[in-house]
Amino acid sequence: MNALAEPSHKISFALHGVAAAPGIAIARAQLVSNATLEVAHYDIADDKVEAEKARFDNAIAAVRVQFEDIHERMKSDDAPAEFAAFLDVHWMILTDTQLAQEPKRIIEEQRCNAEWAVTQQMNTLVEQFKQFEDTYLRERANDVVQVVERIVKALMGKAADLPKGDALHTSALVAHDLSPADVIHFKENAFAAFVTDAGGATSHTAIVARSLGIPAVVALHNARSLVREAELLIVDGDSGLVIVNPDAHVLAEYKLKQESQRLEQQKLKRLVSTRAVTIDGTAVDLNANIELPTDLAGCLENGADGIGLFRSEFLFLHREDLPTEDEQFEAYRTVVEGMNGRPVTIRTFDLGADKRMPGLGDRPSENPALGLRAIRLCLAEPKLFMTQLRAILRASAFGSIRILVPMIANAHEVTQTLAFIARAKAELTAQGVAYDQYVPVGGMVEIPAAVISLPYFAEQLDFLSIGTNDLIQYTLAIDRTDDAVAHMYDSLHPAVVKLVAMAIKAAQKADTPIAVCGEMAGELRLTRMLLGFGLRNFSMHPKQLLTIKQRILTSSLSDCEAAANKILKTDDPVKIRGTLAKLNAL
Ligand code: PEP
Numbered sequence: 001m002n003a004l005a006e007p008s009h010k011i012s013f014a015l016h017g018v019a020a021a022p023g024i025a026i027a028r029a030q031l032v033s034n035a036t037l038e039v040a041h042y043d044i045a046d047d048k049v050e051a052e053k054a055r056f057d058n059a060i061a062a063v064r065v066q067f068e069d070i071h072e073r074m075k076s077d078d079a080p081a082e083f084a085a086f087l088d089v090h091w092m093i094l095t096d097t098q099l100a101q102e103p104k105r106i107i108e109e110q111r112c113n114a115e116w117a118v119t120q121q122m123n124t125l126v127e128q129f130k131q132f133e134d135t136y137l138r139e140r141a142n143d144v145v146q147v148v149e150r151i152v153k154a155l156m157g158k159a160a161d162l163p164k165g166d167a168l169h170t171s172a173l174v175a176h177d178l179s180p181a182d183v184i185h186f187k188e189n190a191f192a193a194f195v196t197d198a199g200g201a202t203s204h205t206a207i208v209a210r211s212l213g214i215p216a217v218v219a220l221h222n223a224r225s226l227v228r229e230a231e232l233l234i235v236d237g238d239s240g241l242v243i244v245n246p247d248a249h250v251l252a253e254y255k256l257k258q259e260s261q262r263l264e265q266q267k268l269k270r271l272v273s274t275r276a277v278t279i280d281g282t283a284v285d286l287n288a289n290i291e292l293p294t295d296l297a298g299c300l301e302n303g304a305d306g307i308g309l310f311r312s313e314f315l316f317l318h319r320e321d322l323p324t325e326d327e328q329f330e331a332y333r334t335v336v337e338g339m340n341g342r343p344v345t346i347r348t349f350d351l352g353a354d355k356r357m358p359g360l361g362d363r364p365s366e367n368p369a370l371g372l373r374a375i376r377l378c379l380a381e382p383k384l385f386m387t388q389l390r391a392i393l394r395a396s397a398f399g400s401i402r403i404l405v406p407m408i409a410n411a412h413e414v415t416q417t418l419a420f421i422a423r424a425k426a427e428l429t430a431q432g433v434a435y436d437q438y439v440p441v442g443g444m445v446e447i448p449a450a451v452i453s454l455p456y457f458a459e460q461l462d463f464l465s466i467g468t469n470d471l472i473q474y475t476l477a478i479d480r481t482d483d484a485v486a487h488m489y490d491s492l493h494p495a496v497v498k499l500v501a502m503a504i505k506a507a508q509k510a511d512t513p514i515a516v517c518g519e520m521a522g523e524l525r526l527t528r529m530l531l532g533f534g535l536r537n538f539s540m541h542p543k544q545l546l547t548i549k550q551r552i553l554t555s556s557l558s559d560c561e562a563a564a565n566k567i568l569k570t571d572d573p574v575k576i577r578g579t580l581a582k583l584n585a586l
């Protein structure tokens, strides 16, 4: 019998959140650990238990090696004695049977994955430490968590076989929060949906979920505590609704909706090789946003004209160490060769804020989104930046590559970046390594300052791309990852639409090509407005390409322009929405 066919007899209720990735999933809840560490929980088949225990032992061994390394480095660095004492405590925790052995008993007893077993044991130990009268001992609970974090990272670096087939496709992950690195880790493992308490619709976690093509709802506030393991869920990623234990009628209704969406998607496939032109014959470029080379298949299947945004930092988010030049070169070359002559826009590392990498710009910061991130971080880490630029340039010998610089705001950032690129080119020339000497360099317009000073940037750079996700965050002072303010994050705020239109107009005046690569480019209700502003280059996650193409094919530019002018003349959000609704109804 189909595990999802049977309606539950438990209490049915609905949770409202923010729609983060479209589509409908009907799936069993799979809770992600409630501990500081968010790890997935899944069953291990009887014949895989020994292998899972061995995987745990390997992770412990890997962390031992890390500690030994740190110990050696401390000797040569003349580190203060407190560091040594601190390390000794961690070593003791790691080697104690409570942590080194007990999780294996849990794996065997509960037939669960090692990450889950070790976090369960961590929770038990933390509770025990908290009972101590002695303050020093009570505080050691934090050390237990830190050691377990290392073990879990070691485990995730080499993940076990996740359940395959139906068991996985019918699971919806329910977590308090997931980091972009967690979601990337799940990328190879096709869950049916994501549901989180935290986050906003344009948080990187939501963006990756969207690129996976699975429905996601975020900002649910307390789904993790209300939903129980294996409860049946309907995840409606179109309206931001999660229905827990639906009754038979609701279930039947959603199955129908799911089927009609599937048919709609199938129909859209006819447009794959159709050129996107408006009714009046104006051509529009439709590019794809990707995070990993494995996203290439989706770009080709959906007829992308090129890659408008390769978020290169996602390649390495789940790693402990920095990627080598050769590793990066291979990744970039795979993408550019896979695109077969079509342009590939590689954004240089946009690390920092919610995309942290151990050892890089990850010092505590009150306002990480305003701190050392993106191009600021790259310029502060010349070795990291040069390594990436050399790798991109080397890959440019294999196809059409463009370099895109994130978060430009100041003139010197562009000047310095261009100087870095010139130096990387000079090095490669001296070494006799091939590259495209005319590789175009562009900048992301995602800070209001960049819009206002756009004529300057247009003069210095070959192309521009509006990152609306950050542009909205920085214009409205809304943290895009914070569920408490997610409802105020508004792509139709009068100030946002004016800034986007202003950037497009200024770039046209300077004769510099401009695209939108933020999530606004893939929002169906905004397509005609953006066309009306003069946008002719959209970049979005591949799954959205055909839907947007269909809208362009049925749009009249003169109608779009008339409505866009009206939208730009008002500061009344209700009027903006009204004009847009009329435009979309045409
Ligand atoms: C943006 O900010 O709109 C953008 C495309 O970049 P990211 O979402 O990766 O910050």
Ligand code: MG
Binding pocket: 406, 446, 467, 469, 470
């Ligand atoms: Mg951005």
